[in-house]
Amino acid sequence: xxxxxxxxxxxxxxxxxxxxxxxxxxxxxxxxxxxxxxxxxxxxxxxxxxxxxxxxxxxxxxxxxxxxxxxxxxxxxxxxxxxxxxxxxxxxxxxxxxxxxxxxxxxxxxxxxxxxxxxxxxxxxxxxxxxxxxxxxxxxxxxxxxxxxxxxxxxxxxxxxxxxxxxxxxxxxxxxxxxxxxxxxxxxxxxxxxxxxxxxxxxxxxxxxxxxxxxxxxxxxxxxxxxxxxxxxxxxxxxxxxxxxxxxxxxxxxxxxxxxxxxxxxxxxxxxxxxxxxx
Amino acid sequence: xxxxxxxxxxxxxxxxxxxxxxxxxxxxxxxxxxxxxxxxxxxxxxxxxxxxxxxxxxxxxxxxxxxxxxxxxxxxxxxxxxxxxxxxxxxxxxxxxxxxxxxxxxxxxxxxxxxxxxxxxxxxxxxxxxxxxxxxxxxxxxxxxxxxxxxxxxxxxxxxxxxxxxxxxxxxxxxxxxxxxxxxxxxxxxxxxxxxxxxxxxxxxxxxxxxxxxxxxxxxxxxxxxxxxxxxxxxxxxxxxxxxxxxxxxxxxxxxxxxxxxxxxxxxxxxxxxxxxxxxxxxxxxxxxxxxxxxxxxxxxxxxxxxxxxxxxxx
Numbered sequence: 204x205x206x207x208x209x210x211x212x213x214x215x216x217x218x219x220x221x222x223x224x225x226x227x228x229x230x231x232x233x234x235x236x237x238x239x240x241x242x243x244x245x246x247x248x249x250x251x252x253x254x255x256x257x258x259x260x261x262x263x264x265x266x267x268x269x270x271x272x273x274x275x276x277x278x279x280x281x282x283x284x285x286x287x288x289x290x291x292x293x294x295x296x297x298x299x300x301x302x303x304x305x306x307x308x309x310x311x312x313x314x315x316x317x318x319x320x321x322x323x324x325x326x327x328x329x330x331x332x333x334x335x336x337x338x339x340x341x342x343x344x345x346x347x348x349x350x351x352x353x354x355x356x357x358x359x360x361x362x363x364x365x366x367x368x369x370x371x372x373x374x375x376x377x378x379x380x381x382x383x384x385x386x387x388x389x390x391x392x393x394x395x396x397x398x399x400x401x402x403x404x405x406x407x408x409x410x411x412x413x414x415x416x417x418x419x420x421x422x423x424x425x426x427x428x429x430x431x432x433x434x435x436x437x438x439x440x441x442x443x444x445x446x447x448x449x450x451x452x453x454x455x456x457x458x459x460x461x462x463x464x465x466x467x468x469x470x471x472x473x474x475x476x477x478x479x480x481x482x
Numbered sequence: 483x484x485x486x487x488x489x490x491x492x493x494x495x496x497x498x499x500x501x502x503x504x505x506x507x508x509x510x511x512x513x514x515x516x517x518x519x520x521x522x523x524x525x526x527x528x529x530x531x532x533x534x535x536x537x538x539x540x541x542x543x544x545x546x547x548x549x550x551x552x553x554x555x556x557x558x559x560x561x562x563x564x565x566x567x568x569x570x571x572x573x574x575x576x577x578x579x580x581x582x583x584x585x586x587x588x589x590x591x592x593x594x595x596x597x598x599x600x601x602x603x604x605x606x607x608x609x610x611x612x613x614x615x616x617x618x619x620x621x622x623x624x625x626x627x628x629x630x631x632x633x634x635x636x637x638x639x640x641x642x643x644x645x646x647x648x649x650x651x652x653x654x655x656x657x658x659x660x661x662x663x664x665x666x667x668x669x670x671x672x673x674x675x676x677x678x679x680x681x682x683x684x685x686x687x688x689x690x691x692x693x694x695x696x697x698x699x700x701x702x703x704x705x706x707x708x709x710x711x712x713x714x715x716x717x718x719x720x721x722x723x724x725x726x727x728x729x730x731x732x733x734x735x736x737x738x739x740x741x742x743x744x745x746x747x748x749x750x751x752x753x754x755x756x757x758x759x760x761x762x763x764x765x766x767x768x769x770x771x772x773x774x775x776x777x778x779x780x781x782x783x784x785x786x787x788x789x790x791x792x793x794x795x796x797x
Binding site: 224225228229232235236239240299302303304305306307308309310311312313314480481482 | 497532535536537538539557558560561563564565567571572573574575576580581584585587588589590632
């Protein structure tokens with residue numbers, strides 16, 4: 204028979220701790236869950252690596268293009284990796300809601316936006332790791348990058364903001380669909396279709412006129428143009444979007460577009476999560 | 483600031499689509515009291531707990547925990563309380579210790595104190611051997627004990643237990659009732675317990691509110707609720723239509739307005755009459771009886787009297 208001593212029921216005064224404590228706790232929990240779910244780490248990496256190591260060289264050979272096309276496609280696959288990884292991270296939100304500890308976390312004395320923020324931190328870290336793996340593998344395969352310090356900063360900023368934007372989209376979708384099945388069914392429309400239109404495999408100028416115009420509104424188009432500017436020192440994507448002489452100005456404008464998407468989608472994601480979580 | 487541990491005033495919840503889950507309920511719970519919310523599935527118990535734990539937004543009225551309004555000061559209210567949900571709310575891949583540590587951290591319990599609490603609770607709730615195993619390997623009873631330990635690690639001033647024993651086997655259920663009784667006897671934690679098991683409520687609760695279709699239809703001490711039906715009742719099962727039998731017995735003056743029927747059973751509070759007189763009167767009325775007897779009323783009878791048998795259908 205179980206006994207409960209009076210001592211365990213005496214109320215305890217709250218300890219004063221850092222406001223970052225809950226975020227660290229939640230992020231640690233999310234990371235431990237992700238680490239126990241290999242699909243979250245491995246699956247999003249498979250397709251981009253396949254593109255970088257197999258498809259890009261094959262296209263180069265078949266289309267009789269130069270070696271720089273391999274770098275073009277390898278950097279283009281970053282635009283596939285980020286949406287796939289953040290969307291896979293969104294599945295964790297659904298698992299939390301359907302069969303995990305989300306309700307316990309909602310009953311905690313913390314701002315509920317921290318639940319989204321902590322998930323974002325982990326999705327961000329895993330995405331960063333995967334991009335690193337992709338670039339290292341691509342480099343080992345002989346793909347050449349032309350990186351300057353300034354260019355690397357543009358790349359980091361673009362990749363980071365685009366990751367934040369896509370995680371906001373993932374939280375929003377997770378909050379608005381009733382089940383994991385429906386979520387997975389919608390991932391291709393968000394993570395893969397834009398990739399084909401955003402200049403991943405060819406410049407957006409090669410698209411039909413109205414699709415070129417449409418592509419300029421996709422945050423991925425701007426992010427990829429910045430990534431290529433940063434990693435390949437290739438500003439043609441930026442010029443193809445803005446038709447300006449100043450590369451720095453074009454890059455600044457594209458980064459602003461990605462930043463606006465990141466801010467908007469994060470705000471919508473937090474709002475959608477809170478609204479869904481609290482009936 | 484109020485002295486009540488829990489205070490609800492005209493608390494209401496209407497869901498999108500117009501479903502009125504909770505309809506203007508009001509009650510107070512005193513510090514250290516064990517308060518039962520009793521009712522069938524759909525009575526509004528879990529919605530009430532959801533509003534008090536700030537996971538459901540009320541659409542009317544207000545509520546507070548130790549004076550902190552759940553709508554305007556939700557984080558302060560949550561800081562005072564913990565909840566054990568009706569269904570399992572755990573991360574199956576993580577260990578029991580991880581669950582307690584996460585709760586302690588989010589509720590701002592000092593790390594050293596949390597470690598001591600975890601050891602104490604693991605021992606008190608017989609979790610010591612399990613605490614470092616993934617929760618997915620726990621049995622239903624073990625998982626429920628872990629959830630209670632998790633709720634207690636922050637020493638909540640108000641503990642919500644939403645149908646804590648539902649779905650558990652009888653042995654585990656008895657063990658959990660002992661745990662809750664231990665908390666009640668300690669008297670430092672206010673407990674709001676929802677259940678549709680009347681024996682649990684009778685054993686554990688200082689006071690009980692019976693909910694039916696979103697409203698509180700009775701609120702009192704168990705003994706006072708039992709007293710409403712007198713000292714004895716006659717219960718008969720009939721081969722005839724129970725409703726028609728009840729009408730017949732009322733016309734003959736054998737059953738009063740407090741008598742009720744559920745299925746094939748008619749229950750008649752005796753008040754000051756003798757059981758022998760009532761039974762001979764029923765036989766004389768020509769009712770086709772399959773079984774008949776007299777006994778003391780239980781909370782089941784009180785509930786059925788108040789709600790017309792909904793609980794029996796739910797349980």
